[in-house]
Amino acid sequence: NDLxxxxxxxxxxxxxxxxxxxxxxxxxxxxxxxxxxxxxxRRKGSLDAPEEILIDAxxxxxxxDYYAARGLRVSPDGKxxxxxxxxxxxxxxxxxxxxxxxxxxxxxxIPGNAASVAxxxxxxxxxxIENDPTTxxxxxxxxxxxxxxxxxxxxxxEEPNHSYYMGLGxxxxxxxxxxxxxxxVTSEVRYLAAKHPTGTFEVLAPRSRGIEYDVDHIGERWxxxxxxxxxxxxxxxxxxxxxxxxxxxxxxxxxxxxxxIEDTALFDDYLVVEERSGGLRRLRVRTWDGSREFFxxxxxxxxxxxxxxxxxxxxxxxxxxxxSMTTPTTVYEVDLASGEQRLLKRDPVLGxxxxxxxxxxxxxxxxxxxxxxxxxLLYRRGYRPDxxxxxxxxxxxxxxxxxxxxxxxxxxxxxxxxxxxxxxxVRGGSVMGRRWYNSGKLLHKRNTFTDFIDVTEHxxxxxxxxxxxxxxSGGSAGGLLIGVVANLRPDLYRALVAKVPFVxxxxxxxxxxxxxxxxxxxxxxxxxQREYYDYMLSYSPYDNVASQEYPAxxxxxxxxxxxxxxxxxxxxxxxxxxxxxxxxxxxxxIEMGAGHGGKSGRFRRHEENAMMYAFLLDQVGLARxxxxxxxxxxxxx
Numbered sequence: 001n002d003l004x005x006x007x008x009x010x011x012x013x014x015x016x017x018x019x020x021x022x023x024x025x026x027x028x029x030x031x032x033x034x035x036x037x038x039x040x041x042r043r044k045g046s047l048d049a050p051e052e053i054l055i056d057a058x059x060x061x062x063x064x065d066y067y068a069a070r071g072l073r074v075s076p077d078g079k080x081x082x083x084x085x086x087x088x089x090x091x092x093x094x095x096x097x098x099x100x101x102x103x104x105x106x107x108x109x110i111p112g113n114a115a116s117v118a119x120x121x122x123x124x125x126x127x128x129i130e131n132d133p134t135t136x137x138x139x140x141x142x143x144x145x146x147x148x149x150x151x152x153x154x155x156x157x158e159e160p161n162h163s164y165y166m167g168l169g170x171x172x173x174x175x176x177x178x179x180x181x182x183x184x185v186t187s188e189v190r191y192l193a194a195k196h197p198t199g200t201f202e203v204l205a206p207r208s209r210g211i212e213y214d215v216d217h218i219g220e221r222w223x224x225x226x227x228x229x230x231x232x233x234x235x236x237x238x239x240x241x242x243x244x245x246x247x248x249x250x251x252x253x254x255x256x257x258x259x260x261i262e263d264t265a266l267f268d269d270y271l272v273v274e275e276r277s278g279g280l281r282r283l284r285v286r287t288w289d290g291s292r293e294f295f296x297x298x299x300x301x302x303x304x305x306x307x308x309x310x311x312x313x314x315x316x317x318x319x320x321x322x323x324s325m326t327t328p329t330t331v332y333e334v335d336l337a338s339g340e341q342r343l344l345k346r347d348p349v350l351g352x353x354x355x356x357x358x359x360x361x362x363x364x365x366x367x368x369x370x371x372x373x374x375x376x377l378l379y380r381r382g383y384r385p386d387x388x389x390x391x392x393x394x395x396x397x398x399x400x401x402x403x404x405x406x407x408x409x410x411x412x413x414x415x416x417x418x419x420x421x422x423x424x425x426v427r428g429g430s431v432m433g434r435r436w437y438n439s440g441k442l443l444h445k446r447n448t449f450t451d452f453i454d455v456t457e458h459x460x461x462x463x464x465x466x467x468x469x470x471x472x473s474g475g476s477a478g479g480l481l482i483g484v485v486a487n488l489r490p491d492l493y494r495a496l497v498a499k500v501p502f503v504x505x506x507x508x509x510x511x512x513x514x515x516x517x518x519x520x521x522x523x524x525x526x527x528x529q530r531e532y533y534d535y536m537l538s539y540s541p542y543d544n545v546a547s548q549e550y551p552a553x554x555x556x557x558x559x560x561x562x563x564x565x566x567x568x569x570x571x572x573x574x575x576x577x578x579x580x581x582x583x584x585x586x587x588x589x590i591e592m593g594a595g596h597g598g599k600s601g602r603f604r605r606h607e608e609n610a611m612m613y614a615f616l617l618d619q620v621g622l623a624r625x626x627x628x629x630x631x632x633x634x635x636x637x
Contacts, residue, residue, distance in 0.1 A: 025044050084115040097126075129141055176192065186209050211228050271286050279431050308321045422464070505524065547581055554611075
């Protein structure tokens with residue numbers, strides 16, 4: 001409870017996002033004192049105009065243990081709102097509609113869908129993705145006409161291959177609706193002119209195994225980000241009249257083995273590329289003709305810059321986000337023509353927080369096969385790597401997701417008590433490019449686990465943490481990482497935390513009725529093939545529980561988890577308790593009113609963080625050590 005009060009005490013009770021302009025309105029969300037959820041709002045024409053509330057999620061979520069409003073989309077004429085609600089945490093949404101002039105909900109309600117929707121220009125037609133009730137995967141795109149019975153909605157596309165995820169959107173210039181189909185290694189985009197809602201989605205380029213691409217549109221051409229003959233992706237362009245054949249694509253930005261292209265923002269006069277290079281996420285700006293090019297700069301060693309909301313193309317102002325492990329999330333905008341920069345907002349951190357009291361650095365650990373693993377560190381100023389500090393190491397390492405060095409006010413509750421916080425950027429993520437991802441998946445998956453262990457050993461040998469006070473955590477696929485590490489090197493860690501962990505790998509991947517299974521054969525392998533079966537079985541945490549001593553462990557799950565079903569960690573914990581030979585605590589916490597993401601609400605979600613931190617502090621002997629006592633001790637040293 002003390003930790004919970006401390007964590008939420010840093011959160012501003014009243015706060016607002018940075019408004020962005022779109023079709024004559026300024027859109028934003030804000031939170032109010034005591035409110036768990038955002039209030040979504042807008043102002044017409046000016047920030048001084050009267051506020052119009054789109055959705056008050058506090059009011060709608062007041063009678064539910066869990067609440068999430070997603071996929072908010074305003075009709076092109078600005079008069080109607082479509083939004084998707086989940087009230088149990090299962091990620092199965094009911095799509096609803098609201099008349100923004102009256103604030104009244106329309107009678108149309110469509111259950112059992114993804115939260116991805118797109119309006120057509122007639123302001124009466126909405127496209128949405130219907131989920132399979134068993135696998136929970138999106139399988140059909142439907143067209144709904146307001147005022148009609150959803151049971152009669154037309155199927156405009158049905159995906160026969162259930163290894164693909166689907167998503168709906170509009171291009172940056174608002175000319176087209178897009179349907180993105182993405183498996184682990186292959187993608188396809190279909191498009192429809194927004195002004196022709198009864199038309200047919202056309203294929204921009206047919207899918208071909210191993211070829212990934214995504215698109216945006218400006219002027220009379222498509223901009224394509226693709227891995228076609230480009231492991232780290234390159235940018236191509238194709239004219240509106242030349243779609244349908246990948247052979248018509250023309251190179252715009254060439255492939256670079258040292259640079260992973262992750263995203264783009266298109267402006268009338270500029271192209272902005274979000275990329276990864278040197279293990280960092282940063283922004284490169286160039287004119288369309290390539291005559292001028294520069295980076296958005298930073299003065300910190302380990303940082304993250306990323307594209308923020310850039311809803312309009314006819315401007316020279318780029319809006320971007322910046323964060324590091326010592327710098328709260330900050331939103332800037334910069335005039336790409338003049339270089340003028342404006343600070344729009346820095347997330348407030350209440351209490352006595354001062355970024356000058358903290359330090360961050362990037363170190364490199366050598367893996368057993370010679371690979372250099374980047375590690376981001378956070379610590380209090382005055383800290384010395386003398387081998388006495390407790391250390392929390394976090395990792396993920398799957399799906400190409402990169403855990404960027406970013407600010408978390410939550411982890412300060414450990415760092416202020418003397419902890420070093422380390423993020424291990426292991427293989428399986430993309431922090432070092434696409435090859436970094438490929439070398440941590442399928443038959444190379446064990447690199448993820450051994451990288452994490454090798455990072456731990458490096459940090460101990462370098463004095464960053466005390467050998468008897470090393471703890472580690474990870475969630476979902478990162479929970480798999482923790483489960484494998486527990487089996488392989490239980491001696492390295494004093495305590496481990498596995499959140500919603502994917503730990504019964506072979507059984508889950510053999511059951512195609514379980515959500516995510518078919519989508520992920522290209523991530524983990526298909527165990528119906530003997531080579532993959534044997535390899536997955538060799539590391540699956542549940543199948544490799546041994547009669548040995550394990551560290552103290554905290555395992556969490558959610559009853560409504562749609563990604564990793566609750567029974568996976570339940571049976572893993574049961575087997576551990578039956579098999580392990582130590583007396584260390586093994587705590588299993590089931591959140592009965594939530595799913596994969598834990599509790600909803602900006603305050604309630606920290607209850608689990610406080611529980612985890614209390615568990616870790618207890619294990620390293622600091623449960624009664626207050627922040628003030630720790631600070632005084634540092635001052636005396």
